Amino acid sequence: MENKKMCMALFSGSLDKLTAAGVIMSGAVADDMDIDVYVLMQGARAFLKDIAENKDQLNMSENVEYREQFIAACKDLNVKEWHQFFMEAKEIGNVKFHICGLAGKLWGGNKIEDFVEWADDIVGISEYITAAQNADIHLFI
Amino acid sequence: METTNLMTIVAEKTVDARGTACPGPLLEAKKAIGILEIGQIMEVLSADEGTRVDIPKWCTKQGHEYLGTLEENGYYKIFLRKN
Numbered sequence: 001m002e003n004k005k006m007c008m009a010l011f012s013g014s015l016d017k018l019t020a021a022g023v024i025m026s027g028a029v030a031d032d033m034d035i036d037v038y039v040l041m042q043g044a045r046a047f048l049k050d051i052a053e054n055k056d057q058l059n060m061s062e063n064v065e066y067r068e069q070f071i072a073a074c075k076d077l078n079v080k081e082w083h084q085f086f087m088e089a090k091e092i093g094n095v096k097f098h099i100c101g102l103a104g105k106l107w108g109g110n111k112i113e114d115f116v117e118w119a120d121d122i123v124g125i126s127e128y129i130t131a132a133q134n135a136d137i138h139l140f141i
Numbered sequence: 142m143e144t145t146n147l148m149t150i151v152a153e154k155t156v157d158a159r160g161t162a163c164p165g166p167l168l169e170a171k172k173a174i175g176i177l178e179i180g181q182i183m184e185v186l187s188a189d190e191g192t193r194v195d196i197p198k199w200c201t202k203q204g205h206e207y208l209g210t211l212e213e214n215g216y217y218k219i220f221l222r223k224n
Contacts, residue, residue: 026164030171031202077162092171 003094006035007135009128013042014061015082016070021141022085029093033137037086037097038128039119044103047115052083087118098123142209142220150208150220152184153177159216163191167199170221174205177223182208188216196221 006028010021021037028035039047051057060067074081080088089095097119099109104122109115112122132138156173158166166187177183185196193210196219200207208220 023164026168030164030167030199078160078165079162080165088168092168 003032003034004136005134006033006137007131008037009040009140010037010043011040012061012141013046015058017061017141018046018082022082025089026085029089035095036131039097039099040103044099044109045107047099047119048107048109049116052116090118096120147209147211147220150182153181154183156185159186159188163189166192167195174223179223182220182222185219186216193217
């Protein structure tokens with residue numbers, strides 16, 4: 001039987017939404033879903049090599065005054081960092097990270113080498129639309 | 142399965158995920174189930190309330206048999222059989 005498909009438009013480059021995306025992704029790979037993540041706008045900034053593992057470069061999506069509390073609580077609860085969730089999901093399941101070509105350029109990322117090594121490719125919008133059309137679950141985060 | 146029966150189970154694999162919050166235990170279970178033979182039993186140790194609900198549902202979706210949960214001192218022992 002063919003695996004179910006999840007398509008995720010990852011618009012956000014915020015710590016909390018990236019973490020939420022990682023948690024959702026983990027649940028989906030546990031269920032053997034194939035996942036295609038399309039990294040848009042500020043999401044592409046978070047995927048830059050120099051940014052991804054540097055929390056100082058990433059903020060909360062809202063209520064920024066809770067940023068330190070969020071980070072401290074995640075540490076206390078042994079919650080993985082967002083990029084660790086993403087990498088683990090890729091290790092366990094069929095997960096692909098596609099960077100939007102335009103979004104990458106906004107932040108100076110022109111080639112796939114400019115992004116984290118676990119990013120798969122740079123794509124155009126048509127790929128995302130096709131994946132969204134064919135997905136069992138589609139999320140915009 | 143009744144509690145008394147659960148207490149007699151000797152699992153072939155123990156996944157101790159007490160140090161992680163959701164979705165850590167579920168992912169640990171997912172990784173570990175691959176190394177079990179069909180028919181073997183795994184126990185997942187978790188202090189996470191969400192996991193207590195998640196694992197039985199995951200078993201149903203994945204076709205494994207959820208055997209039951211024992212409440213220990215501050216954590217749960219969740220038993221399942223690989224199918």
